[in-house]
Amino acid sequence: MEDSEAVNLAADWSDISQGLRKDLGHQLHSQWIKPIQVGGINKENGTLDLFLPTEFSATWVKDRFHDRLQLAWKIARSEVRSVNIQVHPGRRQLPELRLDDGRRPANDGASAIAVAAGTIGEAGFTSSVGLDPSLTFAAFVTGEANVLACNAAQRMAATEQPQFSPLYLKGATGQGKTHLLHAIGHAFLQAHPRARIFYCSAERFMVEFVQALKANQMIEFKARLRSFDLLLVDDIQFIIGKASAQEELLYTIDALLAEGKRLVFAADRAPQALDGVEPRLLSRLSMGLVADIQAADIELRKKILESKLSRFAPLSVPEDVIEFLARTITRNIRELVGGLNKLIAYAQLTGQEVSLNLAQEQLTDILSANRRRITIDEIQRTVCQFYRIDRSEMSSKRRARAVVRPRQVAMYLSKVLTPRSYPEIGRKFGGRDHSTVIHAVRLIEDLRERDADMDGDVRSLLRQLES
Numbered sequence: 001m002e003d004s005e006a007v008n009l010a011a012d013w014s015d016i017s018q019g020l021r022k023d024l025g026h027q028l029h030s031q032w033i034k035p036i037q038v039g040g041i042n043k044e045n046g047t048l049d050l051f052l053p054t055e056f057s058a059t060w061v062k063d064r065f066h067d068r069l070q071l072a073w074k075i076a077r078s079e080v081r082s083v084n085i086q087v088h089p090g091r092r093q094l095p096e097l098r099l100d101d102g103r104r105p106a107n108d109g110a111s112a113i114a115v116a117a118g119t120i121g122e123a124g125f126t127s128s129v130g131l132d133p134s135l136t137f138a139a140f141v142t143g144e145a146n147v148l149a150c151n152a153a154q155r156m157a158a159t160e161q162p163q164f165s166p167l168y169l170k171g172a173t174g175q176g177k178t179h180l181l182h183a184i185g186h187a188f189l190q191a192h193p194r195a196r197i198f199y200c201s202a203e204r205f206m207v208e209f210v211q212a213l214k215a216n217q218m219i220e221f222k223a224r225l226r227s228f229d230l231l232l233v234d235d236i237q238f239i240i241g242k243a244s245a246q247e248e249l250l251y252t253i254d255a256l257l258a259e260g261k262r263l264v265f266a267a268d269r270a271p272q273a274l275d276g277v278e279p280r281l282l283s284r285l286s287m288g289l290v291a292d293i294q295a296a297d298i299e300l301r302k303k304i305l306e307s308k309l310s311r312f313a314p315l316s317v318p319e320d321v322i323e324f325l326a327r328t329i330t331r332n333i334r335e336l337v338g339g340l341n342k343l344i345a346y347a348q349l350t351g352q353e354v355s356l357n358l359a360q361e362q363l364t365d366i367l368s369a370n371r372r373r374i375t376i377d378e379i380q381r382t383v384c385q386f387y388r389i390d391r392s393e394m395s396s397k398r399r400a401r402a403v404v405r406p407r408q409v410a411m412y413l414s415k416v417l418t419p420r421s422y423p424e425i426g427r428k429f430g431g432r433d434h435s436t437v438i439h440a441v442r443l444i445e446d447l448r449e450r451d452a453d454m455d456g457d458v459r460s461l462l463r464q465l466e467s
């Protein structure tokens with residue numbers, strides 16, 4: 001990279017970074033954004049490399065800030081088409097760790113086991129590296145879908161002796177399991193400042209296990225694992241295969257439970273539905289309390305958006321935008337919050353007001369991914385009810401205008417609302433040829449422009465089908 005280009009990139013980064021600082025607050029910014037180093041722009045594909053010092057921080061930043069960083073760079077530099085967040089080659093800057101007897105661990109010191117094994121109260125690196133400071137109970141919004149899981153999590157963190165262990169949090173992706181795991185960690189640390197806690201994903205656990213095995217470090221690995229007061233293991237569904245790693249986890253669970261330690265697992269499915277997990281481990285995972293996190297309903301989605309918005313005060317977002325986001329981004333909370341963040345970031349970076357139009361314009365990817373899958377059968381049923389004709393007319397050969405037009409409208413809606421091809425649509429309408437469907441789609445498009453009644457009918461049908 002030429003010197004002048006490096007200077008320009010540094011200047012742009014300084015502006016972007018400052019904007020994000022205002023947005024995210026000092027703590028999050030200095031922890032996650034400040035350490036980013038900007039690489040060069042690949043002239044061929046427009047990719048800009050952003051480097052972080054550790055794998056953990058790279059993953060964290062990628063998960064939370066990728067869209068924002070990409071958007072900010074796209075606005076700052078027209079030639080940037082995407083950003084690629086990765087670990088800086090050859091750099092791993094986690095604190096150097098020592099085993100209890102003063103020796104250094106034999107591996108590179110960046111291992112999750114080693115990191116989490118530090119004395120939290122002294123080094124403070126569990127709270128600054130392992131746990132996301134923003135994922136607390138205070139920031140977790142409850143509703144019918146998650147209140148039981150949240151109560152169970154609070155109890156796991158607060159009481160002197162846990163009434164149940166392990167706690168197993170079950171819920172679909174993006175519904176707040178990781179958030180609760182981190183919140184338990186924070187609350188537990190607050191109640192027991194010198195506690196030893198360990199947070200990792202099951203995948204990470206497997207990697208650590210294999211590394212320890214290869215490096216002849218199993219004694220230290222086992223000792224570390226058994227030394228924790230609170231063990232938080234995320235995404236346990238990934239603990240598949242590797243019988244020896246599963247066995248080690250099983251022994252760890254037994255050892256920690258025997259000492260009344262706390263264990264929390266999170267997964268996207270019930271223990272019994274975990275694939276490739278040996279029965280003894282399954283029985284340990286389900287022997288405590290299995291708490292379900294259901295998909296958030298619209299009320300909870302709105303409450304979460306409002307709570308996230310309070311961080312951006314005094315910026316306000318019109319109520320119709322909140323309503324729109326909560327109503328349309330239904331798949332999970334991660335996308336919902338991501339959508340809000342993206343919208344606000346875009347509005348701030350371009351100096352525009354947050355509005356319904358802007359939301360519809362800027363969130364097309366998220367919105368289309370969330371759009372309910374409408375079937376051709378559903379379309380045919382709705383159209384027949386609307387025009388009061390028999391369902392069989394959708395496939396019949398009758399050419400009376402009273403049935404031809406509704407059939408054409410249904411074909412048009414099938415093209416607009418489903419990913420089906422013209423021939424596929426034709427087959428669903430009594431085996432008609434694809435050219436018939438193309439003709440119907442063009443005709444209705446044309447009629448919508450010329451005939452207000454037809455346009456009104458189609459709008460009304462669209463509303464019914466998309467509600």
Ligand SMILES: Nc1ncnc2c1ncn2[C@@H]1O[C@H](COP(=O)(O)OP(=O)(O)OP(=O)(O)O)[C@@H](O)[C@H]1O
Pocket residue numbers: 135139140141142146171172173174175176177178179180235268304333334337
């Ligand atoms: N009830 C809630 N209140 C506030 N924020 C929430 C809530 N539920 C989820 N979130 C937010 O949604 C995002 C996704 O949540 P999280 O990462 O905890 O999901 P997850 O269930 O662990 O997903 P995955 O299975 O994909 O790991 C996070 O930013 C989290 O803070």
